[in-house]
Amino acid sequence: MDVPRFDESTLLFGRDRSERVVAAELAGRFIRLFYRTPDGVFFHDDPFHPFILLTDAALLSGFTGMTAIKELAGNGEFGHLALFKDWQSCLNARDYLTRTTGKTPSAADAPYLFFSDPIHQHLLLTGKTLFKELEFQDLRRLALDIETWCAPGFEFSNPQREEDRIISIAILCSDGYEEVLSGHDLDEPAMLERLSLIIRERDPDVIEGHNLFRFDLEYLRVRAARHGIRLRWGRDGSEPRVHPSRFTVAERIVDYPRWNVYGRHIIDTYFLLLVYDVGSRELESYGLKAAARHFGLARPDRVYLEGSELGHAFLEDPRALAEYNLDDVRETLALSRLLAYPYFLQTRMFPYSYQNCLIRGNATKINALFLREYLHRETAIPRPSTYGELEGGYNHLFVTGVVGPVAHCDVASLYPSILLAYRLQPASDDLGLFLPLLDELRTFRLQAKKIARETVDPRLRDYYQALQQAFKILINSFYGYLGTTIHNFADMALAAEVTRRGREIIMQMLDWLTAQGAKPIEVDTDGIYFIPPTGLNTEEQATRLIGELSASLPAGIDVEQDGWYRAMFSYKMKNYALLDDAGRITIKGSSLKSRGIEKYLRDFTAEAIRLLLQGEGERIDGTYREYLQKLRDHQISIDLLAKTETLSESPAGYRQKVRQGKRLPAAAFELALRSDRAYQAGDQLSYYVTGHAKGVTAYENCRPIASYDSANPDENVEYYKEKLRLLHRKFIPFIPAEKSLFE
Secondary structure: OOOOOHOOOOOHHOOOOOOEEEEEEOOOOEEEEEEEEEEEEEEEEEEEEOOOEEEOOOHHHHOOOOOEEEEEEEOOOEEEEEEEHHHHHHHHHHHHHOOOOOOOOOOOOOOOOOOOOOHHHHHHHHHOOOOOOOOHHHOOOEEEEEEEEEEOOOOOOOOOOOEEEEEEEEEOOOOOEEEEEEOOOOOHHHHHHHHHHHHHHHHHOOEEOOOHHHHHHHHHHHHHHHHHOOOOOOOOOOEEEEEEEEEEOEEEEEEOOOOOOOOEEEEHHHHHHHHHHHHHOOOOOOHHHHHHHOOOOOOOOOOOOOOHHHHHHHHOOOHHHHHHHHHHHHHHHHHHHHHHHHHHHHHHOOOOOOOHHHHHHHHHHHHHHHHHHHHHOOEEEEEEEHHHOOOOOOOOEEEEEEOOEEEEEEEEEEEHHHHHHOOOOOOOOOOOHHHHHHHHHHHHHHHHHHHHOOOHHHHHHHHHHHHHHHHHHEEEEEEEHHOOOOOOOOOHHHHOOOOOHHHHHHHHHHHHHOOOOEEEEEEEEEEEEEEEOOOOOHHHHHHHHHHHHHOOOOOOOOEEEEEEOOOEOOOOOOOEEOOOOOEEEEEEEOOOOOOOOOHHHHHHHHHHHHHHOOOOOHHHHHHHHHHOOOOOOOOOOOHHHHHHHHHHHHOHHHHHHHHOOOOOOOOHHHHHOOOOOOOOOEEEEEEEOOOOOOOOOOOHEEHHHHHHHOOOOOOOOOHHHHHHHHHHHHHHHHHHOOOOOOO
C-alpha cells in the first residue's frame, strides 16, 4: 500500500524535523528539549529568542534589554518583531508596554502582541513540534488514582481535615508496571514519598488520571503540605507549579488548579470526556466507571465500591480496595488510549505542548499555524477583521409527529466545501495560506480515511482513523475560525458570505427534492431529513436519488446519504428520534434527551418514544399510570429521582449574586454552601426533593442523595408525580386515536 507522508507538509507540521521530542521547558536563556530514545530520556538546550510583535518600533524606544528589532514585510498591523535576550527581559518589555500604552496584552486594541507561554513562542519561531517520529505506544504514560478516608459524620473526604487521609494509591504504567500503595503498610508521609520515587524512577512523559486536577492532585498537594513533604515530580527534581485556571468547552466552564510538572504532561481523562461529548452528546455521566462501561472498557470482573464503602473496605477487605483502585487506573489508561490519540497526533502539528493541545480551542490552534508560517517568512501579522454581521445557516421544521420511512442527506463539510469551491479566503491573508492549508487538510483526510478503511493491520487502522478524525476536526473549524473576534486572520464579512451561500445551496436542495415528490421533514444548516417520493421504499433507491441530487449542485459541493430509517418522531426543531431497520433508536435534542432532568423522567421519555416509533403510541397512557403507581408506592429508586447538577460558578460567587438579586437561588448551590466540602465551579452534586406538596421550591426542600434512608422514605411523591404529569402532556398530541400511525 502506497502510504503518503503527511508529516512532510511544512504548513501543518512545521519546518523543523527534530524527532522524538517529548517535552520542552524553559531553562534560563534556553529551551530544554527532552528526547525519548530506546536508551532513555536525554535533553538538549536550544537557544531561546523570546519576542513581542509591535505596530510601531518606536513603542520600545525607551526600553533597554532588547537585542534586535526586525521590520516585517506585508500589510499586517503588527509589522515589527522585537527580540530579547531572555524570558525575563521579554516580561519586562511586556510590563513596559502596558505602562506606556495604557493597554494590557489582552486588550483588543493593544499596539503589541505578546504570547505568554515561552514554549509556544519557541515552537512558533523554530517550527519544531513534539512527538515527531514517535508512536503513541512509545510514550511512557503513568496513571494514578487515590482513595481517601472520610471521618465519620461527614459526606466527603476533605484534605484539610486532620483525621481524613489517603488510604490507597494505585499506579499503572503503559509498560505494564503496577503498584498499589496501601495505608495498611505505609503511613501517609511514606505513601507520598514512595509515589514521588516511583514517578522519578519510571520517568513518565505523561501523568494521567480521571478528575485528576480537581481531586487527586489537589488532595495530594494539600496532604503533602501538611506533612512538609516536597513532591519532586519534575524531570529536574522540581515541585509542580500550581495555579488557578479555567477550561472552557462548549457551554461548560470548569475551574481547576492547573499543574505544570517540569518535563512532563498532565492529561485528565475527565477533560477528554467533556471534549468528546460536545460532538456526540451521548454520555449519561462523565464519571470514570460510567465512561468505561459506555466504551466497553470495563473488565467483566471489575470491582465496584460505592464511596460510602471505601472506609469499610479499607478496614475489613483491603484486597478488594486495592483491586478497585487498580481497576480505576486500568480504565484511565484505556480511556486515554481511546480518546487522547487525536491530541497526540495534533501535538505533532501545532506549536503547543501535549497538555495544552487538549485544552486549546480549534480556532486557536489554526491561528497558530498561520502565525508560525508568517513568522518564518518574516511577514507582518494582521488584526482580526470584525466588520460584518453574521447570520447563521438555514433551519426549518416542516413536519411533526411520527413518519416513515425517512432518509437523511447532508453536504459533506458544507462550509469548508464552499470556501474551496468558490476560492474564498480572508482579506488579510497576504501570503494566501488559508485555502492551500484547508485543501491540504481535506486531501490528507480523504487519504487517511481510505487507508483506515482498507488496511488489515489493526494498529495502522487505529492510527489512520485517529489521524483522519484529527484532520476532520480542523477542517470543520476553519469556518468557525473566520467568525471569531480574537484571532488574527478572522474575517467576519467572509464568514457571513459563506453562510449566505450555504443557505442558497440548502434551498436549492429543498427545491430539487420537492420537485421529485419528496417531503422535507427538517433542515438543519447542512442536512435534510425527508420522506422519499412515493414508490421509493428502500435504502438503495434513496441512495440513487441523493446521488442525482448531488449531481445537480455546483462542482465541489457533494451530498451524501447519512442515514435511512424505518420511522422518525419529529418533536420540534433539532429534537427528534430515529428508528433504523435494525431496531436501534437514536434520540437527539435536549427536549427529548436531557441530562438535566431526573433519570425516571428520561426513562419514561425513552419508553414513550420507543412506543411511538414502533406504532404502539396508544400504550403510553398505560405506562404513565404504571409510573404513577410506583411513585405512590416508593418503588422507584432514589437514584432515578435524584437530580445531578454541575456548579457553573463558585458557591461564593453564586451567594453574592443571589444577595445582589442577579440570579435566582438553586438547589445544588444551596447544598454546596451547607456542605462541609469545599465545592468549586465544575463540581457536581446529586440531590432529591422532600416535602409533601407538588409546588414546593426545590432549593428550600433539597437533600443530598447520600442522606436518603430507604427504610423511611421522605421523597416528595406529589412533586415527582407533577413533573411526570407535565412530561406526559408533551406526548399527548402524538398519541394516535387509532392503533397505528403508519400508512
